[in-house]
Amino acid sequence: MQRTIQLFLILVFISGCFAKKQIEKISKPGTTSVTSPSAPARWNNAQIATGIDIKISTDFNGLFVDADKDGDGDNLFVQMFKQWNGTTNLYTFFETDGDTVANKNYTNISDFYDGEMGIYRSNNWFSNVSNQALAVTQFYGIRRNVGSSIEHIELTHADIIMNYRDYSFTMDSSSNSAYDLPSVLLHELGHFIGLSHESDFLVSSVMQPYLSIFDVNRAVTTADTSATRSNYNASLLTANNAIKALNTGIQEEKDPEEGKIVRGIIELRANGKCLHYVDGELVHSH
Numbered sequence: 576m577q578r579t580i581q582l583f584l585i586l587v588f589i590s591g592c593f594a595k596k597q598i599e600k601i602s603k604p605g606t607t608s609v610t611s612p613s614a615p616a617r618w619n620n621a622q623i624a625t626g627i628d629i630k631i632s633t634d635f636n637g638l639f640v641d642a643d644k645d646g647d648g649d650n651l652f653v654q655m656f657k658q659w660n661g662t663t664n665l666y667t668f669f670e671t672d673g674d675t676v677a678n679k680n681y682t683n684i685s686d687f688y689d690g691e692m693g694i695y696r697s698n699n700w701f702s703n704v705s706n707q708a709l710a711v712t713q714f715y716g717i718r719r720n721v722g723s724s725i726e727h728i729e730l731t732h733a734d735i736i737m738n739y740r741d742y743s744f745t746m747d748s749s750s751n752s753a754y755d756l757p758s759v760l761l762h763e764l765g766h767f768i769g770l771s772h773e774s775d776f777l778v779s780s781v782m783q784p785y786l787s788i789f790d791v792n793r794a795v796t797t798a799d800t801s802a803t804r805s806n807y808n809a810s811l812l813t814a815n816n817a818i819k820a821l822n823t824g825i826q827e828e829k830d831p832e833e834g835k836i837v838r839g840i841i842e843l844r845a846n847g848k849c850l851h852y853v854d855g856e857l858v859h860s861h
């Protein structure tokens with residue numbers, strides 16, 4: 576059922592800057608762009624009825640210690656899942672059983688587009704992803720309701736990969752010598768469920784487009800809760816389904832982009848530079 580055509584999603588990205596802060600961008604490894612760069616991305620109702628089965632690489636096992644467990648006995652990764660689950664009582668974004676999977680040591684990032692979704696570590700990194708990236712979320716989705724007011728990307732697959740070749744991570748929130756892994760994960764999980772960056776740097780949010788080695792952001796904020804609820808509100812999803820049905824019924828009026836599969840790769844960067852991208856093009860750097 577998967578289409579062979581892959582287009583690459585470009586998101587508009589403009590951000591405020593801080594010295595010594597890290598920033599990320601949307602990379603565009605493909606050759607074709609989509610026409611609506613600002614379309615929101617979300618999972619459909621069925622996928623998040625009981626939680627997405629996102630698995631944790633067994634390569635992280637050694638990092639989970641009893642002292643970090645919460646009252647339910649859940650490790651720090653599952654605690655980050657629960658942070659996003661707690662933003663709405665309409666859906667469960669992530670299963671919280673902490674299922675594990677053997678690490679996948681793919682050298683081609685597109686190979687992660689397989690039958691499992693997970694959180695992995697890479698010791699090799701990827702030729703088409705910057706070595707300035709701490710981590711990436713790669714997602715795939717289907718273009719829905721193209722040209723309408725509720726155009727969006729219906730997410731179908733995503734993975735999070737941490738760059739262990741070039742960076743060090745820690746579970747110790749008091750460490751200032753490595754990146755706080757739960758904080759990196761919480762941010763990437765926000766992208767996993769379709770959130771983009773908080774554009775106002777005065778707003779407290781785990782979706783701020785930077786993370787420094789000193790930052791520990793292990794809890795979503797009221798702004799993150801609002802962003803999630805607006806992306807997944809009930810009336811919007813009802814309207815989405817109605818228009819999807821309409822599109823299925825009137826084939827000849829479908830936009831040619833309708834139903835195409837797109838891919839996005841979002842890098843969390845660690846170079847401390849301020850990079851301003853618009854439609855995937857670098858327009859300003861300082």
Ligand SMILES: [Zn+2]
Binds near residue numbers: 599783841842843
């Ligand atoms: Zn980000």
